[in-house]
Amino acid sequence: MNLLIQNYEEACAVILFGIGFTTLLLHRNLLKKVIGFSMTDSAIYLFLAAKGYIAGKRAPILKEGITRAEAYVNPIPAGLVLTGIVVSVSVTALMLALTIRLYRRYHTLDIDEITRQARREEG
Amino acid sequence: MTERTDNRPGGRRKRAFTAAENPLDDRILEELQDPPARAGRERTEEEAARMEAAELKRLEEIARHERGLLDQAHSWSHTHGERIARTVYAALAAVICLAVIAVLLTTVSNLPPFGHGENPIHNEVSARYIEEGPAETGALNFVAGMILDYRAFDTLGESHVLFIACCAVLILLRLPETGDLRERMMAEANDRVWEPKHDIILQRGAGFLVPVILLFGVYVLLNGHLGPGGGFSGGAAIGAGLILYLNAYGFAAAERFLTIRSFRIATACALGFYALSKAWSFFCGANGLESGIGPGTAGALFSAGLIPFLNVAVGLVVAFVLYAFYTLFRKGDL
Numbered sequence: 001m002n003l004l005i006q007n008y009e010e011a012c013a014v015i016l017f018g019i020g021f022t023t024l025l026l027h028r029n030l031l032k033k034v035i036g037f038s039m040t041d042s043a044i045y046l047f048l049a050a051k052g053y054i055a056g057k058r059a060p061i062l063k064e065g066i067t068r069a070e071a072y073v074n075p076i077p078a079g080l081v082l083t084g085i086v087v088s089v090s091v092t093a094l095m096l097a098l099t100i101r102l103y104r105r106y107h108t109l110d111i112d113e114i115t116r117q118a119r120r121e122e123g
Numbered sequence: 124m125t126e127r128t129d130n131r132p133g134g135r136r137k138r139a140f141t142a143a144e145n146p147l148d149d150r151i152l153e154e155l156q157d158p159p160a161r162a163g164r165e166r167t168e169e170e171a172a173r174m175e176a177a178e179l180k181r182l183e184e185i186a187r188h189e190r191g192l193l194d195q196a197h198s199w200s201h202t203h204g205e206r207i208a209r210t211v212y213a214a215l216a217a218v219i220c221l222a223v224i225a226v227l228l229t230t231v232s233n234l235p236p237f238g239h240g241e242n243p244i245h246n247e248v249s250a251r252y253i254e255e256g257p258a259e260t261g262a263l264n265f266v267a268g269m270i271l272d273y274r275a276f277d278t279l280g281e282s283h284v285l286f287i288a289c290c291a292v293l294i295l296l297r298l299p300e301t302g303d304l305r306e307r308m309m310a311e312a313n314d315r316v317w318e319p320k321h322d323i324i325l326q327r328g329a330g331f332l333v334p335v336i337l338l339f340g341v342y343v344l345l346n347g348h349l350g351p352g353g354g355f356s357g358g359a360a361i362g363a364g365l366i367l368y369l370n371a372y373g374f375a376a377a378e379r380f381l382t383i384r385s386f387r388i389a390t391a392c393a394l395g396f397y398a399l400s401k402a403w404s405f406f407c408g409a410n411g412l413e414s415g416i417g418p419g420t421a422g423a424l425f426s427a428g429l430i431p432f433l434n435v436a437v438g439l440v441v442a443f444v445l446y447a448f449y450t451l452f453r454k455g456d457l
Contacts, residue, residue: 004232011231018224025216055238060265061350062257074249075265082355086281090288093448097295
């Protein structure tokens with residue numbers, strides 16, 4: 001429990017992940033599903049960024065005369081989070097575009113209603 | 124039916140047996156007590172036809188009854204069954220989510236403390252990037268050196284992910300040019316109607332802010348290898364500036380320099396330049412040739428080999444793709 005309070009950033013990230021995951025599972029509205037998905041993404045980035053931080057160290061940009069690895073925080077999580085953010089932007093845009101297409105076709109955002117109508121159309 | 128009209132003793136007995144089923148059979152039996160006259164036979168034929176109709180009616184009734192039962196079952200599954208399934212699903216989902224959170228929280232409580240240097244993530248890989256990075260890549264920003272030199276192929280794939288997502292959105296949302304012209308006109312008109320027109324506060328604010336934002340974006344873009352920043356953040360800033368310009372001055376002004384043509388040219392040039400230059404650098408590196416791309420003097424604007432140029436390429440792709448997302452979602456075209 002004590003460690004959980006010490007690790008409050010990671011704990012926050014995990015709880016945010018849970019909230020996003022629950023939103024993804026429980027809501028039938030497609031837009032809310034997209035929001036839940038983005039929340040899980042962001043929670044993972046928060047977790048990675050928090051893991052890369054080392055208290056009292058410099059940002060990963062070279063300062064004249066300091067070349068020791070111990071002087072800087074870890075640059076790898078920053079690079080990974082950068083990749084992740086770009087991919088999640090793309091995925092979110094694609095999901096929203098698909099949602100718009102579904103709305104244009106079925107005039108509803110309810111996933112069950114869309115499934116029912118699609119099944120009826122198939123016969 | 125023909126069996127019922129004959130008057131053989133055997134058939135009669137058989138008929139007496141089935142008489143209880145249908146009240147009509149009684150009348151036939153009565154008639155059959157006497158030897159059948161000619162007129163009687165005609166009447167029995169009539170009777171038979173009527174009976175056939177009655178039988179059909181009865182069958183229809185049964186079928187209707189069964190259909191009703193089936194409909195009832197269906198409607199039950201549609202109303203009650205669906206509700207039950209939904210409740211079970213929601214309960215299961217909540218349980219699963221709580222279990223996931225609990226497992227992850229126990230894991231987090233067993234991790235090394237936040238900000239501690241002993242985390243297993245801080246290993247020799249990051250030490251190598253920090254100690255050797257500036258000499259090998261020439262970039263002062265370790266992250267830029269890492270993503271655009273050591274892992275340049277990964278970043279190329281990343282820009283392609285963005286570009287392909289933009290193409291997919293274009294395919295999904297673009298209204299057909301040849302198809303329903305009225306729908307297209309409606310979408311455009313609807314957008315123009317809701318467009319802010321001569322909003323003086325927004326226009327003055329944008330007139331002041333857009334150049335600042337664009338300049339800042341360019342600074343972040345070009346400074347990616349020297350300080351905080353890089354292609355993705357600079358490109359995002361430029362894209363945001365373009366979107367602000369579009370919102371303040373409208374499509375007519377923005378379309379003077381930002382059309383699907385310029386989008387195509389810019390993204391194709393940026394991605395092509397990235398792929399070709401990195402291919403050249405990989406080819407030379409793999410075959411031990413002199414590529415002519417050195418790290419340069421660390422700290423100068425044109426240093427760190429290809430990194431500033433790759434930053435510009437990535438920034439162009441990001442800025443244009445963000446702008447394209449915005450216009451596509453707003454009016455279904457670039």
